[in-house]
Amino acid sequence: MPASTSATADPHRHDAKPRRRAGRPAAAVLDQDGITAAALQLIGKSGYEGFTMAALARTLNVAPSALYNHVSSKRDVLVLVQDHLTSFVDVSAFDAEPWDRAVRSWAWSYRDVFSKHTPLIPVIAVLPVTDAPKTLAMYEAVSAGFRRAGFPQERIISAIVALESFIFGSAYDVTAPSDIFDSGSMAESTPNFTAAVARLADQGYENQADVAFELGLGALVTGFGALRG
Amino acid sequence: MPASTSATADPHRHDAKPRRRAGRPAAAVLDQDGITAAALQLIGKSGYEGFTMAALARTLNVAPSALYNHVSSKRDVLVLVQDHLTSFVDVSAFDAEPWDRAVRSWAWSYRDVFSKHTPLIPVIAVLPVTDAPKTLAMYEAVSAGFRRAGFPQERIISAIVALESFIFGSAYDVTAPSDIFDSGSMAESTPNFTAAVARLADQGYENQADVAFELGLGALVTGFGALRG
DNA sequence: CCACTAAATGAATGCCGTTCATTTAGACTA
DNA sequence: TAGTCTAAATGAACGGCATTCATTTAGTGG
Numbered sequence: 001m002p003a004s005t006s007a008t009a010d011p012h013r014h015d016a017k018p019r020r021r022a023g024r025p026a027a028a029v030l031d032q033d034g035i036t037a038a039a040l041q042l043i044g045k046s047g048y049e050g051f052t053m054a055a056l057a058r059t060l061n062v063a064p065s066a067l068y069n070h071v072s073s074k075r076d077v078l079v080l081v082q083d084h085l086t087s088f089v090d091v092s093a094f095d096a097e098p099w100d101r102a103v104r105s106w107a108w109s110y111r112d113v114f115s116k117h118t119p120l121i122p123v124i125a126v127l128p129v130t131d132a133p134k135t136l137a138m139y140e141a142v143s144a145g146f147r148r149a150g151f152p153q154e155r156i157i158s159a160i161v162a163l164e165s166f167i168f169g170s171a172y173d174v175t176a177p178s179d180i181f182d183s184g185s186m187a188e189s190t191p192n193f194t195a196a197v198a199r200l201a202d203q204g205y206e207n208q209a210d211v212a213f214e215l216g217l218g219a220l221v222t223g224f225g226a227l228r229g
Numbered sequence: 230m231p232a233s234t235s236a237t238a239d240p241h242r243h244d245a246k247p248r249r250r251a252g253r254p255a256a257a258v259l260d261q262d263g264i265t266a267a268a269l270q271l272i273g274k275s276g277y278e279g280f281t282m283a284a285l286a287r288t289l290n291v292a293p294s295a296l297y298n299h300v301s302s303k304r305d306v307l308v309l310v311q312d313h314l315t316s317f318v319d320v321s322a323f324d325a326e327p328w329d330r331a332v333r334s335w336a337w338s339y340r341d342v343f344s345k346h347t348p349l350i351p352v353i354a355v356l357p358v359t360d361a362p363k364t365l366a367m368y369e370a371v372s373a374g375f376r377r378a379g380f381p382q383e384r385i386i387s388a389i390v391a392l393e394s395f396i397f398g399s400a401y402d403v404t405a406p407s408d409i410f411d412s413g414s415m416a417e418s419t420p421n422f423t424a425a426v427a428r429l430a431d432q433g434y435e436n437q438a439d440v441a442f443e444l445g446l447g448a449l450v451t452g453f454g455a456l457r458g
Numbered sequence: 459c460c461a462c463t464a465a466a467t468g469a470a471t472g473c474c475g476t477t478c479a480t481t482t483a484g485a486c487t488a
Numbered sequence: 489t490a491g492t493c494t495a496a497a498t499g500a501a502c503g504g505c506a507t508t509c510a511t512t513t514a515g516t517g518g
Binding site for chain 2: 118119121122125126127128129130133136137139140143144146147153154155156157158159161162163164165166167168169170172173175176177179180181182183184185186189190191192193195196197199200202203208209211212213215216218219220222223224
């Protein structure tokens with residue numbers, strides 16, 4: 001039976017300990033960690049367009065079908081990659097800094113990690129935490145930070161979800177073309193919008209996505225900070 | 230030359246007026262509006278998994294390749310659908326209510342429309358407004374509302390972008406499974422998170438995604454409201 | 459009636475994720 | 489040592505996908 005990251009647990013498994021019934025073949029060429037690492041490297045080199053099961057198998061010197069002994073679908077591989085990436089999100093500030101600074105630090109880190117992996121966002125956004133242990137560990141660290149800061153327990157999850165939604169949406173902005181708001185030939189019929197875009201451009205040279213992120217993050221942190229007991 | 234919604238404008242076009250050089254064939258079976266309507270209907274019936282160029286052609290009683298006389302790619306069709314959907318977003322409150330209530334009304338409407346079409350979010354989030362006239366019209370209405378409310382011009386776009394990011398991220402939440410936060414067998418190692426999830430569940434029967442959206446939207450509206458002159 | 463052209467056709471292309479019967483080769487048992 | 493069990497790898501195959509292209513169709517203006 002192949003390994004699986006699927007959400008539905010195997011109902012035939014009697015206990016947690018994996019029972020070895022008989023002999024095993026020698027050093028397996030493949031395992032989930034190796035697949036995850038190779039996938040991450042491939043994505044880094046070829047992007048998500050070039051990330052195919054065939055290409056992944058090639059980098060592992062293996063037939064494409066061999067992957068399916070360790071993973072049940074391409075989506076499974078994406079889940080593994082997503083969870084691994086989440087371990088790069090920096091939650092250390094929750095142990096070292098006041099709540100508002102910790103949230104900001106975490107949020108920026110989170111956005112930066114996934115702005116380079118926006119195709120994973122539809123996956124991660126609806127993924128049960130059971131299937132992503134490192135992601136769960138991140139939530140635990142953040143939840144602990146909120147609790148220590150005096151947050152009412154029944155608001156913690158909602159606040160984290162709201163922040164995360166803002167973070168995911170903002171990750172897309174980072175990859176948007178810089179002329180995304182150029183109204184072109186329709187400028188005359190959209191005077192208010194066109195003027196606002198022009199005024200924004202007049203401002204400094206700072207990244208537009210960063211400015212919006214800072215603005216929204218500030219509002220969320222201030223607003224949520226008022227909930228603390 | 231086939232019609233195109235592509236971002237790069239045709240450099241060979243001399244003026245805006247479409248010059249008819251010679252005779253035209255009779256009633257074309259297909260046009261962009263018809264394709265858009267059929268696509269929307271097909272998506273409603275079969276979802277985005279069932280939305281293929283072949284299936285779309287079938288509903289139009291046409292060969293798949295015929296679509297490419299009016300549209301340059303499947304992505305083009307998605308852009309057409311996205312823009313059409315945006316016209317369903319309600320911006321009327323900006324003409325009838327105070328700014329904060331108008332923003333809330335618009336944001337809820339925007340989220341509700343795209344929570345049923347999350348596969349379009351990666352498309353819309355990075356789409357130049359030139360390619361989506363109805364989307365541009367929405368931005369104009371919102372920008373006008375912000376300006377009338379006394380917003381400094383150079384902050385209007387950033388505030389809208391931040392709100393939109395939050396809206397897109399929140400649209401995913403609506404489609405997430407309700408047990409997404411069930412930590413299962415790892416509950417013992419994540420006490421803070423697990424407790425917070427339990428406390429949230431103790432609360433009313435309200436939709437979890439709606440609670441988080443309301444919480445975040447309130448913070449953003451309050452925070453941005455303070456920017457008005 | 460002819461020349462022109464937008465639009466539809468249908469076959470072909472290349473890629474994709476995935477399945478499956480079969481083979482391989484260690485490891486335990488007797 | 490011989491026999492058996494099994495996880496894992498193979499390679500061929502499948503169906504589906506978006507897209508391309510040479511060709512045909514059928515109105516229209518000259």
